[in-house]
Amino acid sequence: MxxxxxxxxxxxxxxxxxxxxxxxxxxxxxxxxxxMHSGNIMWAIDEEGNILNELAxxxxxxxxxxxxxMSDLARFLTxxxxxxxxxxxxxxxxxxxxxxxxxxxxxKNVPYTIEQLKKAYNYxxxxxxxxxxxxxxxxxxxxxxxxxxxxxxxxxxxxxxQKVLHLFEDADKLLEGEMKEVFEKYGL
Numbered sequence: 001m002x003x004x005x006x007x008x009x010x011x012x013x014x015x016x017x018x019x020x021x022x023x024x025x026x027x028x029x030x031x032x033x034x035x036m037h038s039g040n041i042m043w044a045i046d047e048e049g050n051i052l053n054e055l056a057x058x059x060x061x062x063x064x065x066x067x068x069x070m071s072d073l074a075r076f077l078t079x080x081x082x083x084x085x086x087x088x089x090x091x092x093x094x095x096x097x098x099x100x101x102x103x104x105x106x107x108k109n110v111p112y113t114i115e116q117l118k119k120a121y122n123y124x125x126x127x128x129x130x131x132x133x134x135x136x137x138x139x140x141x142x143x144x145x146x147x148x149x150x151x152x153x154x155x156x157x158x159x160x161x162q163k164v165l166h167l168f169e170d171a172d173k174l175l176e177g178e179m180k181e182v183f184e185k186y187g188l
Contacts, residue, residue: 004172007187008130016186021123022068025116034063036072037079070117073097074124079135082159083166094118122174126182129167136160 007013022029033040036058044054073093077086094117102110112120140160147153175183 004130004168004175004187007175007183008171010186013182013186014127017123017127018067018071022070022116022120025119027069027112027116027120029066030069032065032067032071033058033061034065034067034071034075035060036076038076068120068124069097069112070094070121070124074121074128078125078128078132078167082163083170086166087170090121094121122179123182126171126174126179129171132164132167136164 040058040060042056042059044052044056046052077089077093081089095114098110098112098114098117101112105111140157143156144153147156175187
């Protein structure tokens with residue numbers, strides 16, 4: 001963690017990742033929700049009140065902005081999934097996004113390549129991964145007094161720490177590998 005401290009505390013990287021990285025990749029900005037997590041997704045219900053596998057709405061738009069098409073996906077996966085589920089989703093999520101985009105555009109003039117999307121996801125992931133520490137502590141502290149037993153509190157805390165550990169492992173792997181130049185620019 002000490003190795004990454006300067007990087008994840010670097011305001012210039014956070015601003016670059018949020019506002020400029022996708023543009024430097026040749027990608028146009030999109031409307032970004034900005035706070036995409038499970039608490040801001042409403043699911044449709046049927047006439048009997050059963051939850052459907054269909055979106056009804058995204059709510060809580062107060063930090064909406066123009067930005068990377070991968071920002072919301074990275075935020076959702078880093079904040080809503082443990083390391084195992086996130087890693088599984090990352091295998092197909094960007095390609096699936098591109099597939100949906102291709103269908104939406106009728107196969108013509110698709111604005112992004114899979115390579116652009118993957119690189120943009122990596123930038124967004126790095127930003128969101130480092131928020132994991134603060135968010136995890138905030139969420140745990142806000143709910144700790146509602147957890148009925150010490151052993152269950154301990155289990156929730158361990159789960160959260162493992163989730164953050166996986167985020168840091170994957171961020172470190174990116175910064176030592178395909179995004180090494182980013183670490184050298186912002187983290188040394």
